[in-house]
Amino acid sequence: MSVFSSALFAILLFHQGLAYLLEPNCKGHVELVYKVQGGNNALGYHTPFMVSLYDKTRKFIAGGSLIHKRFVLTAGHVLSEDPKFVRLGEKDRTCENWNCSIVQEYLVEKALRHPRNKLIFENDIGLLRLNAHVEYNKDIQPICIIVDDAVNFKNVEKLRAFGWGRTSSTEKLSDMLKTILLKREDPSVCELSVGASPTEQQFCASDADGHGDTCPGDSGGPLVADFTYEGRKSYTQIGIVSYGSQSCNASSIYTDVASHQAWIAEMVHTHEEHLLFENCSSHWTGNIAVRLWETTILKRTVAGTLITDEFVVTVASALQTNFTDIKVKGRYFEIEVAQIIKHPEFSHSRGSIKNNIALLKLKNKVEMSDLVKPVCLAVNSFPSQTFTALLEAYNRTISIGLKRIPFTPTKDCSRTIGMPVESNQFCVEQPRDYKYERPGSVMGTYKEVKDVMRYLLTGIISHVINGMLVFTNVETYEDWIRKNIM
Incomplete structure (x- = not known):
């Protein structure tokens, strides 16, 4: 649909x-x-x-x-x-x-x-x-x-x-x-x-x-x-x-x-409130949580996330040019990028990183299956109050479990990383028992949308400094995302 x-x-x-x-x-x-x-x-x-x-x-x-x-x-x-x-x-x-x-x-x-x-x-x-x-x-x-x-x-x-x-x-x-x-x-x-x-x-x-x-x-x-x-x-x-x-x-x-x-x-x-893309999920049969939407780009150094069957969201800071000769790799597919759409107000300097978000339009639509689904993104939603990550363990085996990570106050985060935390960013402490630092990696939350509990995309890792994960708050870019995927 x-x-x-x-x-x-x-x-x-x-x-x-x-x-x-x-x-x-x-x-x-x-x-x-x-x-x-x-x-x-x-x-x-x-x-x-x-x-x-x-x-x-x-x-x-x-x-x-x-x-x-x-x-x-x-x-x-x-x-x-x-x-x-x-x-x-x-x-x-x-x-x-x-x-x-x-x-x-x-x-x-x-x-x-x-x-x-x-x-x-x-x-x-x-x-x-x-x-x-x-x-x-x-x-x-x-x-x-x-x-x-x-x-x-x-x-x-x-x-x-x-x-x-x-x-x-x-x-x-x-x-x-x-x-x-x-x-x-x-x-x-x-x-x-x-x-x-x-x-x-x-x-x-x-x-x-x-x-x-x-x-x-x-x-x-x-x-x-x-x-x-x-x-x-x-x-x-x-x-x-x-x-x-x-x-x-x-x-x-x-x-x-x-x-x-x-x-x-x-x-x-x-x-x-409704879903950006109806055919979204983070669960296998039996309600087992897993990252069905996870992709990588640039030799697996950056994470990307399927939000529809032809668009991936990632960080603009990893895309230094608009050269589109790159591929998005999932566990079960590999598709070339047709267009890079960076946020028009993205900026990156030693003192700050602002609007660190980009969309990748794929040359071909991803075939949906029980093993490949976009993450759910709510439209007209309420701001998230809690965060739940689907994380990968240090031993590189797939972690099917969940980990709740508390929000870190903006002032404390800014003091720790030595740079401003923008209004469309949020911070959490980097978990020690999980590997979770690749730019573009997802943070989400569980919330009901139209009486159905969903795992919803909340943010993607923008940068990591001094043990603090700084996320781009994807929820605040809802209008920009919708405008560019229509």
């Missing part, structure tokens, strides 16, 4: 109109009835999908909805306020984390705005990619997003909105999560009250009881409804709070989620 195949396959399913939920573990059925008598607080509602957004000063910005273990859906105009972290499981914003055990905080790693959200409310939709996978529990669960082009929500007339916005045009933002029941309106209703007609990617709605509306501060929050899909009734997101009148007592315009389902699916599957 080719690079990015998992993402393209998922999007292909969508375009074929097949049944598809963005997140199969999304929130189940919830009755759309008031649970708090005489008020519109949302405390009685089970809202595990609600997300509150904050800026770097911890000022509340807007609302959002959890739609995937790594993504929050919100309004595009909200991204202009630069959200830095989100809180999940929150209903009372005055409740601090230490006193609200169900609340979880996550940093915003990346904001994705719809490319046609140039006018402030046109295609008013955005996604926030979080810095870690959300751990689902009874208080934190995603809402259902249906990405099936055969589904139409236009007959869904009653919708419920949730948010921490102002309860009137003059009041401050609410500390408590509020809710209101809305009804879908004819576009002409918004033309009269808002002074604008919804586009094909929007719809008009107003308070079903005629007493209120969504208000500033509710932006980005979800409009939801019970919806039966594939025989299952679930709480499904239909819209996103976009904009309306300042009076907060008329109709408002909402982003239509169904009109943007292709964009949502594409962004999630492009920016979620």
Whole structure:
């Protein structure tokens, strides 16, 4: 299967109109009835999908909805306020984390705005990619997003909105999560009250009881409804709070989620964690760990690592020229190099070595087998916290075991080697009981990718000084690698 195949396959399913939920573990059925008598607080509602957004000063910005273990859906105009972290499981914003055990905080790693959200409310939709996978529990669960082009929500007339916005045009933002029941309106209703007609990617709605509306501060929050899909009734997101009148007592315009389902699916599957090359492995039959991806170049003085069936990653410092008359040798193959691609900002001097990474494109693809596989490299992954090497023993017999090697703090490493450790490098002490010093040799880590435990490439040895192994952190070159192998 080719690079990015998992993402393209998922999007292909969508375009074929097949049944598809963005997140199969999304929130189940919830009755759309008031649970708090005489008020519109949302405390009685089970809202595990609600997300509150904050800026770097911890000022509340807007609302959002959890739609995937790594993504929050919100309004595009909200991204202009630069959200830095989100809180999940929150209903009372005055409740601090230490006193609200169900609340979880996550940093915003990346904001994705719809490319046609140039006018402030046109295609008013955005996604926030979080810095870690959300751990689902009874208080934190995603809402259902249906990405099936055969589904139409236009007959869904009653919708419920949730948010921490102002309860009137003059009041401050609410500390408590509020809710209101809305009804879908004819576009002409918004033309009269808002002074604008919804586009094909929007719809008009107003308070079903005629007493209120969504208000500033509710932006980005979800409009939801019970919806039966594939025989299952679930709480499904239909819209996103976009904009309306300042009076907060008329109709408002909402982003239509169904009109943007292709964009949502594409962004999630492009920016979620997946493998660079699907047919990768470090295990023989019986789950025995071994270096199936290991190659050598330049008379076995430098190690190279298969990352696809036609690309090898190694160190740029070993390739003094762009002369390609070299061969990559594996245990079961030998292939000539077609192209050397050094990192454009590679530099090597007595005082520092920077961006020490290169790609070798092979003249022919390597034939995959149980004995030859590329190493797994995760795309859009989280930074590794532990390191596990597959090492070769001093007696030169193949070591099938593993050795965990602790990370050495950058300051200590820099002091030991007498030169700077760059931000895209990391250090470990050279193990005494294993032969492990050849430039380009791999350090990896075990991590789950899409619920499967994988051995993932983390770094390659850049240089060895005073018993310290300095690695090029391959994870930080993900974008450069993808750009050059496409």
